Every structure is written in C-alpha cells, then in structure tokens.
Amino acid sequence: MKLHEPVTGGPCWAELATTDLAGARRFYTRLFGWHAETDARQRAGGRTIARIGDAAVAALTPLYQQGQPVAWNVSFAVRDADAAVRQVTAAGGTVPQGPTDVLDAGRLVVAVDPTGALFQLWQPRSFPGAGLFNAAGSLGWVELLTREPDRAADFYTTVFGWSVTGSRRYPQWGIDGADFGGMVTMDDKFPHEVPAHWLPYFAVADVNTAAADATDGGGTVLMEPTSVPDGPRIAVLRDPQGAMFGVYRAGDER
Numbered sequence: 661m662k663l664h665e666p667v668t669g670g671p672c673w674a675e676l677a678t679t680d681l682a683g684a685r686r687f688y689t690r691l692f693g694w695h696a697e698t699d700a701r702q703r704a705g706g707r708t709i710a711r712i713g714d715a716a717v718a719a720l721t722p723l724y725q726q727g728q729p730v731a732w733n734v735s736f737a738v739r740d741a742d743a744a745v746r747q748v749t750a751a752g753g754t755v756p757q758g759p760t761d762v763l764d765a766g767r768l769v770v771a772v773d774p775t776g777a778l779f780q781l782w783q784p785r786s787f788p789g790a791g792l793f794n795a796a797g798s799l800g801w802v803e804l805l806t807r808e809p810d811r812a813a814d815f816y817t818t819v820f821g822w823s824v825t826g827s828r829r830y831p832q833w834g835i836d837g838a839d840f841g842g843m844v845t846m847d848d849k850f851p852h853e854v855p856a857h858w859l860p861y862f863a864v865a866d867v868n869t870a871a872a873d874a875t876d877g878g879g880t881v882l883m884e885p886t887s888v889p890d891g892p893r894i895a896v897l898r899d900p901q902g903a904m905f906g907v908y909r910a911g912d913e914r
Contacts, residue, residue, distance in 0.1 A: 661801050662838035664793050666737050669820040669835050671802045672782055672789030673735040674860040675719040677728055678901045681708060684720050687877045687899050691870060692797040692862060696720065715791030717798040718862075730902045733770075734802050734858040735780040736820065737789060741767040744781045744819070751818045752811075759783070773815050775808040777856035794863055796910045801861035802841040803906065804833075808856075809845045861894065861906035870907045871895045 666672035678684045685696050685708060694710040694717065708720040723730070738744040741759035748755055748771045758769035758781075765787035772778050782789060792798040806812045813831065816822050825839065826832035833841040846856065864870040867885040874897045875881060882904065883896035892912030898904050 661793065661840035663835070663840050666784070666789035667835060667838075668737050668739055669822065670737060670838075670840055671734055671799065671860075672737040672784070673719070673780075674790075674799050674802075674862075675721060675733050675735065675780070676731075676899075676903055677721050677723050677733060678730050678899075678903060679723060680901050681720055681722055683900060684903075687874075687879065688718075688720070690877055691873050691879075692864070694718075694797060712792055712795065712797045715798070716787075717790050717792055731778075731857070732860050732903050732905050733778065733780050734860055735768075735782040735789070738769075738781045738783050741769050741781055741783040744783075745769055745771075747819045748781075751815050753815060753819070773806075773812060773856070775806040775812050775815075775856045777804055777806055777812070777858055779858050794910065796863050796865050798863055799860055800863040800908060800910070801906070802833075803859045803861065804841065804843045804856070805846050805850070805859060806843065806856040807846045809843055812843065812856075857904075859896070859904060859906055861908050863910035864907045865910060867893045867895050867907055867909050871897065874899070 663670050688694055696708050696710050698708040709716050710718045745755050752774040754772045756770055759767045762768050766785045767783040769781035794800045813824055823834040824831045831843045832839045871881045871885050878900035880898040882898055885895040887893045892908040894908045896906045
C-alpha cells in the first residue's frame with residue numbers, strides 16, 4: 661500500500677483473536693520472523709505484541725467473548741471514537757462493542773458494516789498503531805470481501821471519506837491518492853456460510869516459501885500462490901486455528 665505510517669481513516673493495525681495463543685505465536689513467528697512479547701499485566705489478558713526489529717506490527721489476543729470467531733481483525737484510525745460511532749450508525753452500520761479504553765494505549769470500537777463485515781476503529785493515545793508497513797513480516801494491504809459492493813462503497817466513503825479507484829472488477833480504497841486496499845465481490849465460488857469480512861495481507865520475501873511454511877506449520881493454503889496480472893504475487897492462507905490472511909511479495913505494493 662502507499663501508506664507508510666498510520667493516518668486518520670487508514671488501516672493502522674491488525675489483530676488476531678485466537679483460541680490458542682501459544683500455538684498462534686509459534687505459527688506466526690516461524691512464518692513471518694516475528695518476535696513476540698506478551699503483556700504481563702493481568703488486565704492485558706495475555707495480549708501479545710508481534711515485532712519486526714523494534715517496530716510493532718500486529719497483536720495476538722485470546723477470545724474475549726463467547727461466540728467470538730477466530731479471525732484477523734483490521735483497525736482503522738480515527739480522531740474521535742465517539743464521533744466515529746455516530747458516523748457508522750448514521751451510515752447504516754452497527755456497533756456491537758465500544759468505545760472501550762484499552763489501558764493507556766487508546767480507545768477501541770468494534771463495528772460491522774451494512775454488508776456484515778466486522779472491522780475496528782482505533783483512537784490512538786500512547787499507541788498509534790503499526791510501526792512498520794510494507795516490509796517483510798508487516799501489514800501491506802487490506803481487502804474487503806463482500807456480496808454487496810455498491811452498498812459497501814457507499815458506507816465506507818461516507819464514514820471515512822475514502823476514494824474508490826481502479827476497475828469495476830477490483831475497486832481500490834485510498835486516502836488523498838494513497839491506495840491501501842481493495843474490494844472483492846464474493847460470488848458463488850465462496851461458500852454461503854462465509855460472511856463478508858476484511859482480509860489483511862502481510863508482506864513476505866517469497867510467496868511460495870510462505871505457503872509451504874504455513875502448510876508445514878499446520879496451516880492451509882486456501883489460494884495457491886498466484887501472480888495477479890499487472891499486480892502482486894499473492895496467496896491466501898489459513899492458520900491452524902482457522903484464521904484467514906493473505907501474503908504478497910514485498911516490493912509488489914500497488
């Protein structure tokens with residue numbers, strides 16, 4: 661993506677909610693070369709920050725609520741969480757949780773767009789979000805998969821003021837000319853039970869190697885390594901606990 665640091669309205673963080681923190685830590689540190697630090701404070705609930713060098717790149721957390729799915733969640737930065745909640749609901753979304761204070765780091769909102777995709781809003785305090793984008797092991801693209809692309813486009817452009825460029829087949833989201841993500845229309849190839857969702861893509865040095873390493877670590881390759889015409893080389897993977905995510909070759913940023 662063309663963003664290199666968190667900006668208001670843009671993706672600022674990716675966070676995995678999982679049933680097996682220890683297993684997820686082993687899987688992702690092997691796959692991405694992360695080193696992980698678990699917050700020892702009891703009120704942190706085992707929250708683990710993954711780093712590349714000194715830069716925080718993602719978090720791993722336990723499931724906090726009954727019925728919460730195992731999934732990667734994408735957060736978008738906002739200046740005022742309360743105002744953002746009003747914008748989300750006015751545009752037809754729902755807010756099942758928040759705003760919630762996360763220690764001294766910031767305020768978190770869990771929201772759902774009108775097509776059913778869950779996403780998060782983050783009002784930063786001491787923690788602005790990821791300290792690295794687009795480098796191997798870090799977040800480099802976010803993708804909305806939905807069965808109602810027009811409704812989704814209306815919602816996100818209203819709430820965040822995003823631009824929508826690219827082709828009808830693959831619209832791309834942007835802020836002030838800086839594209840950071842795209843949208844896929846879910847067709848009959850997607851099982852009916854798969855809901856609309858946001859999918860984070862992490863940069864890797866080699867997509868084929870990442871797919872093989874994911875399989876060796878107990879994960880699954882959902883989409884084999886593919887070179888997109890005039891685009892990046894990508895694959896879509898699933899970790900051993902069931903969370904989906906994408907990888908792409910670092911340097912292939914759109």
